[in-house]
Amino acid sequence: MSGTKEYIIEVASRVVHLRGFNHTSIGEILKESGVGKGNFYYYFRSKEELGYAIIENNFKRFSEEVTEKAFRDDRDAVAQLDDFLNILLDMHRTRNCAGGCRLGNMAMEMSDIHEGFRKKFQEVFDDLGIQVTNALRKAQADGQLADHVDLPALAQFIIASVEGAILLAKVRKDISILERCFEELKKHIWIYVNSSTPLRV
């Protein structure tokens, strides 16, 4: 990807994150980035095309900053899940709970009014669901989680609770909401822990 294209996507992601996709015009992105109109349309045929690039960019960033760090194969599965929550906690603490989840924000804004974006967000959340499910599956294979657990359902619940907690923390600007919700989530995973195995969550 060219530097200019990447730069436009980065600026647009930031502006859209703050103002929402619909409330951001191409004119504002041009102004904010200092990129000319001709240059913009060389890379993006439309605001819609830019929208898809923003979603992909946000998921790429989330993967780099959160899931690739948390779900590393060299750690045991429970440490991975723990890391996943702790990385998110640190991220939102650093930001003073501003911003919320870039993916969640835009998914909430756009999923009812743009079917293409909705499908893209479905892919993104499915991908995240698979990553969390895989960590849970590893814990199950290691005998830490009970065999009967519906792993995709548990993964979905973890992601839902994380998204909701990030929203409430954003409303309250209070990191203790995330801290306490994540403690509850860790207790929740405990429901499924084989009583004979030690689990550090």
Next chain:
Amino acid sequence: MSGTKEYIIEVASRVVHLRGFNHTSIGEILKESGVGKGNFYYYFRSKEELGYAIIENNFKRFSEEVTEKAFRDDRDAVAQLDDFLNILLDMHRTRNCAGGCRLGNMAMEMSDIHEGFRKKFQEVFDDLGIQVTNALRKAQADGQLADHVDLPALAQFIIASVEGAILLAKVRKDISILERCFEELKKHIWIYVNSSTPLRV
């Protein structure tokens, strides 16, 4: 409240729910409602004032449709919590998971860019938190929940998980996400159940 004012708020709530607050102009609300500009400004000095009225209206509707039905004093506390989740489930099933949570959507959109709205949403979610906490407190007083439970933290977690599950169901347009997340939530409440008491959640 006059009929016209109420009507404007209803129409505006619906339009804002679909398009977002920032993406909705007063002109569009006038067009959608058929109300004249002079009439609008007789009731609302600004779009901001309308925004506050929309938040209050959405919470009033949520209270009427969900919490006042669920948290009735004549039911036992666990049935109340069960009703709370079941009413939400029916609501989103009826809507085919479109729309998400009116309060959550606007809170997500506005909490970082309008401090007054953020405070209003904080009040609203605090109020909801108190209602859920009270139901949990009743369960505790009845000996169903263990004495040591941090009730506000558990209530917060319930609300966060509900908000996140509504978002994921909206993205996927799939009610089974809510069904499965709410099953997990019910299991979660079980963590705190006194083993000696029957709890129907």
